[in-house]
Amino acid sequence: MAQTQTRRLTRKALQQSGEALEQAIRRDMNGAMSAELDKAIFLGTGANGQPLGVVTGAATYGITSTDAAGPASWAALRAAVVRFMTANAAADPGAVKALVRPELWAFMDDAEAFAGTGITEWARMTAQLGGVAQTTNALAAPAGTPKETSVLLTTAAGGVSPVFVGLWGAVDLIRDPFSDAQSGGLRLTALTTADVTVARASQLELVTGLELA
Structure with missing residues (x-):
């Protein structure tokens, strides 16, 4: 390119x-x-x-893609982290990092995980993962009704980058x-x-x- x-x-x-x-x-x-x-x-x-992008070419590259088909929450992302761990790609949640849109942060930071506690879905996610990066360039803008977005999770097993x-x-x-x-x-x-x-x-x-x- x-x-x-x-x-x-x-x-x-x-x-x-x-x-x-x-x-x-x-x-x-x-x-x-x-x-x-x-x-x-x-x-x-x-x-x-x-070039064929990482997200656009997920199927071609053999990257596992799962449709959450529901509201953004730590539980929806946790399932993907578990898949990482059971596939021996990550030893623990702290070895996994996430690439997200700012709109996801806004929604999850406003969604209380447990009524009356003030603990948000965003706080639950960031407490478990090894890092979260926000981008408006690397992920497509939310679309659809209701609006939907995507998250790319990654881990560097043995210190080797996947991309x-x-x-x-x-x-x-x-x-x-x-x-x-x-x-x-x-x-x-x-x-x-x-x-x-x-x-x-x-x-x-x-x-x-x-x-x-």
């Missing part, structure tokens, strides 16, 4: 802000590249130059003062090439159909 980001700077903007503007745009492009890489690594379609991303060199930044020379403009183009492979599908578990209502 080749990822490209291009920004155009006008002569007026450069005169008003000088070098600081170009540096700010470079930082913005770096953030945009990171976001797009996340999308490609996890949600890539496998077509049109995109590898190959970056072919650093980000190439091309500074082009010629293409827009007539108007005194400047183009900045960032280009990077990456590949994705799932090395250990048994260390990944996808839970879908987690309802947020």
Whole structure:
């Protein structure tokens, strides 16, 4: 997969802000590249130059995917953790990490697990797992009626990651003062090439159909 980001700077903007503007745009492009890489690594379609993403290609990679078909709760995710443990992919819940959408956090943090205790489903989950990371790039936005989301669980057995991303060199930044020379403009183009492979599908578990209502 080749990822490209291009920004155009006008002569007026450069005169008003000088070098600081170009540096700010470079930082913005770096953030945009990171976001797009996340999308490609996890949600890539496998077509049109995109890699087959970890979530999109779960069936192809042999990653177990289970439809929770119910409200998001620690119990629904705990079942996936148990599958990890019985398959000897994880020794205990603390060895499992989760990748979730912010909307899941909002729903589970508002759902009281035991009436009158103030203990939420989110608190129960985070107390057991080894880590939880939130993302808006690596998992698709909730959809459907009621809205549903997915969670990707992972563990690194023996310290080996289940997914590898190959970056072919650093980000190439091309500074082009010629293409827009007539108007005194400047183009900045960032280009990077990456590949994705799932090395250990048994260390990944996808839970879908987690309802947020």
